[in-house]
Each structure stands twice: as C-alpha cells, then as structure tokens.
C-alpha cells in the first residue's frame with residue numbers, strides 16, 4: 192500500500208492533545224488548527240501532521256512513492272464520530288409522524304403499541320440478510336456525511352434471539368463495511384408486550400440470560416437503559432447497569448429526556464461512560480457528572496424532530512460536563528444520518544459555537560465510546576480516518592446548513608468516498 196500524502200489543506204483541524212481527557216469548558220473551542228496543513232499516512236496510520244513545508248521537507252525523498260491528495264481550499268478534519276445511534280432496524284414510522292403533527296406525543300404512541308414496539312415487530316420479522324442490507328445502506332449514508340465510526344445499539348429485538356440477531360448484524364457490518372461499528376446492548380429499551388404483566392421477569396431475563404451471553408460472545412462493549420417514566424425506573428436501570436458491569440459491559444444511559452428522573456445522577460453513581468439526551472437533567476445531576484467525568488451526549492436532532500426544546504448545552508459546558516454530539520439515528524424520533532446537520536442544530540438550538548460542535552463530534556465523541564486513543568483527532572499513531580470538506584473553514588460545514596459538504600473520506604488510510612460518492 193502506497194503512502195498517502197494529503198497536502199495544503201486550507202484548514203487542517205487536528206484536535207490534537209486531548210486523547211487522555213475530553214475537552215471541557217473553554218477548551219472545547221481550541222481545535223488546534225494548522226493552516227496550509229498536511230498529513231502523511233502509511234499502512235492506515237497517521238505518521239505525521241504539520242504545516243506543508245515541514246512535511247514536504249521531512250518526506251522529500253519519498254513523495255514520489257506516495258499518492259498525493261491536493262486539499263487546497265478545503266477543510267480537513269478527523270473522521271466524524273457518532274456516539275449514539277440505533278443503526279440496525281427494519282421498517283419505518285412516518286405514519287407516526289403524522290400522528291405527532293396532529294398532536295399525539297412520542298410516549299402516547301409508544302404506549303398505544305407503536306413507537307419502539309412497532310420497530311421491534313418489524314425488526315423481529317426481518318431476516319438477518321434484510322436487516323444487514325437495510326442497515327448497510329444507512330451506513331453508506333453515514334460515510335457520505337463524513338462519519339467514520341458509529342456506535343450502534345440493539346433494543347429492537349427485546350428477546351434473547353432478537354437482541355443477538357441485531358448485535359450479530361452490527362458485528363457483520365463492522366467486519367464488512369469501512370465504517371467502524373461499536374456495539375451497545377440495549378435490551379432495556381422497552382418491556383416487550385409478551386412481558387408486560389411480568390416486567391421483573393423481563394428484567395431478570397436481561398440480567399441473567401442476555402447480558403452474560405452478549406458478553407460471552409463479545410457482541411457489545413456497552414450496556415444501555417432507556418431510563419424514563421413509563422419505560423425503566425432509575426432503580427431498575429441501576430440493577431441492569433450493575434449486572435452489565437459484572438460482565439464487563441460499561442454503562443451508558445438514556446437519561447432525563449422527557450422529565451427530570453434522576454438519570455444524570457444515576458450515570459455518575461454507576462460510573463457510566465456517558466449519559467445521553469439530558470434535556471431535563473437537574474443541576475445536581477450535571478454537577479455529579481462533571482465530577483465523575485461522565486460525557487453528556489446531546490442529541491439536538493431528536494429535540495428538533497420531536498419539536499421540543501433542545502438540551503441546555505451551555506449549562507452542561509458551564510458546569511464542566513464534557514459534551515459530545517450524536518444523531519440518535521432511529522426510525523421514530525431522529526430519522527437522520529447527518530451528523531453535520533446535527534452540528535448545525537447544536538449551534539442554532541443549543542448555542543454551541545461551531546468549534547464546540549466540531550470538538551463534540553470528534554474527540555469528545557471518541558471519549559464517549561472509549562476510543563479516544565485510536566480516533567477523534569489527527570495525531571501520529573492514530574488511525575488514518577479523515578474527512579475532507581469542500582469548505583474554506585470548519586465553520587462553513589455547519590453555517591451552510593442542510594448541505595453535505597463532504598467531498599472525500601479516508602478510512603484506515605484508504606479513500607472510501609471521493610467527489611461525494613462511495614468508492615469501495
């Protein structure tokens with residue numbers, strides 16, 4: 192494999208120096224940008240990053256053996272990282288959108304057997320092949336938007352076989368698709384209809400059967416709970432997250448989305464790597480998260496699509512909570528793959544600065560999935576995952592909103608998107 196030499200980016204946004212701890216407070220605005228910057232890549236790994244003249248001098252006698260990419264006028268960033276998706280599912284829920292537009296709420300639709308239950312039914316009925324094909328199409332779209340790593344949750348099987356099937360599909364996608372897929376077990380996404388008269392039975396199935404097997408088969412790294420009134424209580428979430436910890440699964444939590452419910456506090460208590468949503472998190476909860484270094488993963492696309500007020504990102508950042516951003520890609524509350532659009536929404540609806548939004552979708556997102564030593568910044572030794580945007584500076588990626596500026600994507604040192612098309 193020939194070396195790859197990306198040269199003379201108008202802005203090379205490195206985000207260097209934050210692999211050990213996520214960016215917090217004002218530091219989220221320090222993107223470590225190199226003007227007229229270049230990157231030398233070999234065997235899928237970043238070897239050197241710096242001003243073009245410096246690298247041209249250092250590699251002078253090897254430039255002829257490299258593939259050279261001219262990035263003049265462009266903005267180069269680390270490949271974007273989406274730390275919260277429900278990637279693997281079947282079916283679609285646009286009819287529920289019409290119901291919501293007529294006034295029904297997300298929870299009302301779910302309690303009437305729609306929502307997560309509708310997607311669970313479709314996902315259970317889908318063959319593994321169909322599920323793979325549908326999810327692969329979405330993963331291609333992620334890649335086209337500059338995303339090189341996604342976290343993917345189960346939670347539409349809600350039975351032993353169903354959850355394993357979803358996680359197996361995620362694993363196969365990781366093995367066969369350029370985008371890296373990091374799996375989270377979310378058996379506690381909802382109590383399925385067949386267990387509704389014995390919710391404790393279902394919780395025990397999660398704790399005593401599903402978690403041990405998911406862990407034994409190495410099908411997930413993280414264990415998540417939809418902790419919300421009417422779904423799983425904080426006490427139930429605590430039991431499920433502790434059971435996961437006992438089997439080596441790191442806790443994550445869907446916390447305080449619809450009402451203040453102690454989710455942020457619980458995330459700090461169990462040592463979760465992240466607490467996600469946080470629209471209604473209490474001040475005390477955020478304080479404890481900051482103290483324990485729990486990442487707040489914010490999902491402004493979901494608030495936008497559910498037509499609710501977004502999370503108070505400024506309050507999180509001012510409290511010292513490290514913030515990451517994600518699409519929450521799912522068929523009900525956030526049917527998008529556009530992390531760049533989510534970054535625009537983070538600015539427009541949560542008053543994050545464009546710099547904070549980019550830090551939140553790269554290095555802090557890497558921290559939220561335990562990958563900060565491998566991805567999330569452009570530094571020697573890291574994976575050569577990069578996005579090249581047709582934008583004169585990083586702000587334009589978000590400023591010209593709803594436009595996909597991604598021109599080229601490099602994954603593990605290979606060009607996988609060129610001129611806005613997947614080329615693998």
Ligand code: IZC
Nearest residue numbers: 306307310521522523524
């Ligand atoms: O399918 O509605 N919030 N889980 C929690 C979701 C949204 C996904 C869905």
Ligand code: ZN
Nearest residue numbers: 275277445519
């Ligand atoms: Zn979610």
